[in-house]
Amino acid sequence: MKNIYTHIPGYPRIGARRELKTALERHWRGELTSAELEDAGRVLRARQWARQRDAGLDFVTVGDFAFYDHVANHIQLFGCEPARFGFQDEAALVRYFTLARGRAGAGRDNDGGCCGHEGHPGHDSGSPALEMTKWFDTNYHYLVPELDAGTQFELASSRLFDEVAEALALGHAVKATLIGPLTFLWLAKATDGTPRPDLLDRLLPRLLPVYGQVLARLKEQGVAWVQIEEPILGLDLPQEWRSAFDTAYWQLNQAGAPLLLATYFSPLEENLSLACRLPVAGLHVDGVRAAHELVSVADWLPVHKVLSVGIVDGRNIWRTDLDAALATLAPVLEKRNGQLWLSTSCSLLHVPYTLQPETALAPELKSWLAFADEKLDELAVLRAAIERPAAAAEALAISRAAIAARRASPRVHDAAVRARLARLPADAAQRKSPFAERRLLQGVKLDLPPFPTTTIGSFPQTPAIRSARAACKRGALDGAAYEAAMRAEIEHAIRRQEALGLDVLVHGEAERNDMVEYFGEQLAGFAFTQNGWVQSYGSRCVKPPVIWGDVSRPAPITVEWARYAQSLTALPVKGMVTGPVTILQWSFVRDDQPRADTADQIALAMRDEVDDLQQAGIAIVQIDEPALREGLPLRQGPRAGYLDRAVRAFRLAAAVARDDTQIHTHMCYAEFNDILPQIAALDADVITIETSRSAMALLDAFGNFRYPNDIGPGVYDIHSPRVPDRGEMLALLRRARSVIPPGQLWVNPDCGLKTRGWPETEAALRNMVEAARQMRAELAAEAHGRDNAEAA
Numbered sequence: 014m015k016n017i018y019t020h021i022p023g024y025p026r027i028g029a030r031r032e033l034k035t036a037l038e039r040h041w042r043g044e045l046t047s048a049e050l051e052d053a054g055r056v057l058r059a060r061q062w063a064r065q066r067d068a069g070l071d072f073v074t075v076g077d078f079a080f081y082d083h084v085a086n087h088i089q090l091f092g093c094e095p096a097r098f099g100f101q102d103e104a105a106l107v108r109y110f111t112l113a114r115g116r117a118g119a120g121r122d123n124d125g126g127c128c129g130h131e132g133h134p135g136h137d138s139g140s141p142a143l144e145m146t147k148w149f150d151t152n153y154h155y156l157v158p159e160l161d162a163g164t165q166f167e168l169a170s171s172r173l174f175d176e177v178a179e180a181l182a183l184g185h186a187v188k189a190t191l192i193g194p195l196t197f198l199w200l201a202k203a204t205d206g207t208p209r210p211d212l213l214d215r216l217l218p219r220l221l222p223v224y225g226q227v228l229a230r231l232k233e234q235g236v237a238w239v240q241i242e243e244p245i246l247g248l249d250l251p252q253e254w255r256s257a258f259d260t261a262y263w264q265l266n267q268a269g270a271p272l273l274l275a276t277y278f279s280p281l282e283e284n285l286s287l288a289c290r291l292p293v294a295g296l297h298v299d300g301v302r303a304a305h306e307l308v309s310v311a312d313w314l315p316v317h318k319v320l321s322v323g324i325v326d327g328r329n330i331w332r333t334d335l336d337a338a339l340a341t342l343a344p345v346l347e348k349r350n351g352q353l354w355l356s357t358s359c360s361l362l363h364v365p366y367t368l369q370p371e372t373a374l375a376p377e378l379k380s381w382l383a384f385a386d387e388k389l390d391e392l393a394v395l396r397a398a399i400e401r402p403a404a405a406a407e408a409l410a411i412s413r414a415a416i417a418a419r420r421a422s423p424r425v426h427d428a429a430v431r432a433r434l435a436r437l438p439a440d441a442a443q444r445k446s447p448f449a450e451r452r453l454l455q456g457v458k459l460d461l462p463p464f465p466t467t468t469i470g471s472f473p474q475t476p477a478i479r480s481a482r483a484a485c486k487r488g489a490l491d492g493a494a495y496e497a498a499m500r501a502e503i504e505h506a507i508r509r510q511e512a513l514g515l516d517v518l519v520h521g522e523a524e525r526n527d528m529v530e531y532f533g534e535q536l537a538g539f540a541f542t543q544n545g546w547v548q549s550y551g552s553r554c555v556k557p558p559v560i561w562g563d564v565s566r567p568a569p570i571t572v573e574w575a576r577y578a579q580s581l582t583a584l585p586v587k588g589m590v591t592g593p594v595t596i597l598q599w600s601f602v603r604d605d606q607p608r609a610d611t612a613d614q615i616a617l618a619m620r621d622e623v624d625d626l627q628q629a630g631i632a633i634v635q636i637d638e639p640a641l642r643e644g645l646p647l648r649q650g651p652r653a654g655y656l657d658r659a660v661r662a663f664r665l666a667a668a669v670a671r672d673d674t675q676i677h678t679h680m681c682y683a684e685f686n687d688i689l690p691q692i693a694a695l696d697a698d699v700i701t702i703e704t705s706r707s708a709m710a711l712l713d714a715f716g717n718f719r720y721p722n723d724i725g726p727g728v729y730d731i732h733s734p735r736v737p738d739r740g741e742m743l744a745l746l747r748r749a750r751s752v753i754p755p756g757q758l759w760v761n762p763d764c765g766l767k768t769r770g771w772p773e774t775e776a777a778l779r780n781m782v783e784a785a786r787q788m789r790a791e792l793a794a795e796a797h798g799r800d801n802a803e804a805a
């Protein structure tokens with residue numbers, strides 16, 4: 014009997030050359046039929062299964078593929094598409110993309126969005142898409158199931174079984190994967206206000222029989238294993254959710270399919286013994302983020318059950334230190350009598366495909382990395398090292414040399430960066446004067462009207478901009494011509510903003526491929542890939558930069574663009590930088606020092622940029638931090654420490670501003686209510702914040718909390734081409750005024766406009782400016798009324 018098996022929880026799906034993105038966007042444009050799209054999916058799946066088999070894995074994983082999102086696949090599998098879509102006899106794939114992208118006439122389009130979440134509920138006849146939200150602490154967005162007390166489930170899609178049949182027909186040993194019932198319900202939202210415990214009470218008994226049918230069918234098909242993912246076991250769960258696991262898994266076990274319960278991203282802690290005693294055939298745990306629990310798990314898990322250890326990091330791109338991994342595994346192997354499954358910590362969805370086409374990476378750095386395919390190879394080496402050490406010796410030696418080289422590399426360390434951090438003055442993260450004093454100075458300098466209008470930074474990234482950049486990369490357009498093209502875009506953006514009557518202008522970010530990658534490309538200590546795409550949602554991808562060494566800023570990054578934009582106009586142009594926490598969160602971060610230390614280094618680099626911007630005559634600088642909330646640890650315990658360091662990093666970047674330089678920040682993921690004190694502690698002079706998802710409910714929280722500084726609640730959703738009218742925005746602003754003093758209020762959209770087109774952008778901003786003018790008129794009338802009353 015074999016002792017060591019290897020598998021992975023999941024593989025990326027967008028395609029090594031983004032084939033799925035291309036196919037999807039062609040399908041949505043009507044250039045590819047459903048059948049052709051299905052073919053493209055089949056080709057990708059066949060390729061990824063072959064890759065898993067060729068790498069020596071014992072099972073291929075089936076069910077990790079999705080045309081848009083795997084949670085959405087489960088919505089169709091369980092037959093719980095929301096009634097509000099009013100589906101009749103549309104084909105499954107048509108319904109699927111309607112759930113994901115909405116239906117014209119209202120709402121938003123999820124593939125046009127920048128921040129990827131819900132806008133205003135439809136004001137007209139169409140159907141807004143399902144809300145998107147972050148998958149745990151990743152930059153991947155899933156579609157949120159909409160349930161209510163009356164939801165019924167039924168086995169409604171054969172897609173999973175078809176894919177299993179496809180893999181079996183190709184001769185693979187199959188491990189199917191499903192999101193578990195508790196995690197599925199946890200990720201859903203109640204649309205009828207049913208409290209979560211009640212939703213669990215009512216819906217779990219209805220959902221379990223459908224899981225039973227799915228499992229029975231998979232078993233009948235002949236899958237070797239069913240992986241059932243319950244990552245919520247890594248959260249601080251309310252007691253009723255913990256108890257529900259016992260009942261649920263007792264029932265699921267009746268189907269007779271061998272279940273591998275999979276957890277990831279977070280330690281099990283108080284759920285450890287629960288996870289170990291559930292009636293399943295095996296347990297997968299995250300051996301990277303919860304390495305300290307491995308021995309306990311090995312102890313608690315009955316020996317007849319399979320233990321799968323995710324020892325290779327699925328969330329980062331560093332080559333595994335195989336000696337360290339083997340040392341970690343040794344006591345586990347001993348306790349398990351040599352029987353073990355080896356795996357990546359989580360699905361490889363969160364890392365790029367392969368290093369192979371990365372010809373521009375420095376060879377030394379490249380030898381330190383492992384993307385998805387290289388991680389599969391690492392699993393094979395680990396297995397060999399345990400089973401037949403002699404056969405693995407050469408591979409281990411290569412790996413060992415790379416790890417040693419990385420550890421010893423002088424290029425990773427920059428003494429100047431460390432010295433600068435070490436001798437920072439005690440007040441480096443503190444603005445010179447309190448907000449009340451700064452605001453007076455800024456008021457005099459900027460001379461803005463009440464309810465000043467502005468935007469969040471980006472204007473449409475038109476096909477012309479993207480193709481100029483692509484041409485420049487190919488060498489078909491020289492640097493000077495590219496720069497001239499971007500300057501023309503900036504001038505265009507400035508002129509349009511002037512014509513619209515906005516008060517604080519932006520340069521529009523035409524020159525940026527992405528708000529993080531762009532800075533990564535120009536900071537020392539960062540590397541960037543040519544093809545290291547990771548799915549963010551639907552067809553949208555990002556190329557996270559790699560932070561491999563101490564970070565510094567060799568030269569100013571945004572200053573010339575900002576200076577040019579300011580030279581075109583008498584109105585203030587807001588400088589635009591990405592904050593240290595967001596740059597950290599949306600990059601692959603070095604694992605040889607605490608993340609907070611890397612954040613501090615980035616903060617100093619951005620501090621220099623902020624300083625250079627103010628020296629260049631830029632009076633307002635925005636430091637974007639949309640990922641501050643996303644980086645919050647999944648468990649309560651480490652949250653306070655994270656928030657402390659995150660706030661400090663932001664303040665390090667911002668505090669270089671003179672009193673009369675106005676610092677803005679921007680955040681666009683809701684659920685800020687629990688971190689308001691920390692948002693206030695950022696001490697930005699102005700925060701522009703996404704509010705449309707919560708229809709200004711967030712504002713009540715800001716109002717109750719008495720948020721001390723200025724605030725621009727987004728008055729319209731940018732995820733849709735729909736143009737909101739003046740009245741709608743006025744209603745939101747009046748509502749905002751009722752909870753926030755008028756002197757503190759700014760007027761702006763929810764987020765940047767890079768994924769929008771110019772026509773709807775201009776129309777919406779025109780209405781927004783009119784709404785602000787109306788607010789000013791009302792304010793003036795009130796003041797006039799007061800004067801008259803006093804005179805009488």
Ligand SMILES: Nc1nc2c(c(=O)[nH]1)N[C@@H](CNc1ccc(C(=O)N[C@@H](CCC(=O)N[C@@H](CCC(=O)N[C@@H](CCC(=O)O)C(=O)O)C(=O)O)C(=O)O)cc1)CN2
Pocket residue numbers: 126127128129152476479480481482483484525526527528529530549550552553554555556599768
């Ligand atoms: N890093 C990051 N994370 C984020 C966000 C964000 O803005 N950045 N926003 C939130 C939502 N996530 C998003 C993620 C991606 C995109 C997005 O638009 N991505 C683009 C790629 C953006 C990019 O890097 N563009 C490059 C490369 C563009 C490209 O693909 N060019 C073509 C060629 C085009 C041509 O020839 O015309 C090619 O290389 O094949 C550029 O502009 O230079 C896409 O997938 O389409 C939007 C939102 C949360 N997380």
Ligand code: MET
Pocket residue numbers: 127128469470471528589637639679681764765766767
């Ligand atoms: C995801 S937040 C985006 C902020 C950025 N300044 C923009 O306007 O695009």
Ligand SMILES: [Zn+2]
Pocket residue numbers: 128469639679680681763764765
């Ligand atoms: Zn935003």
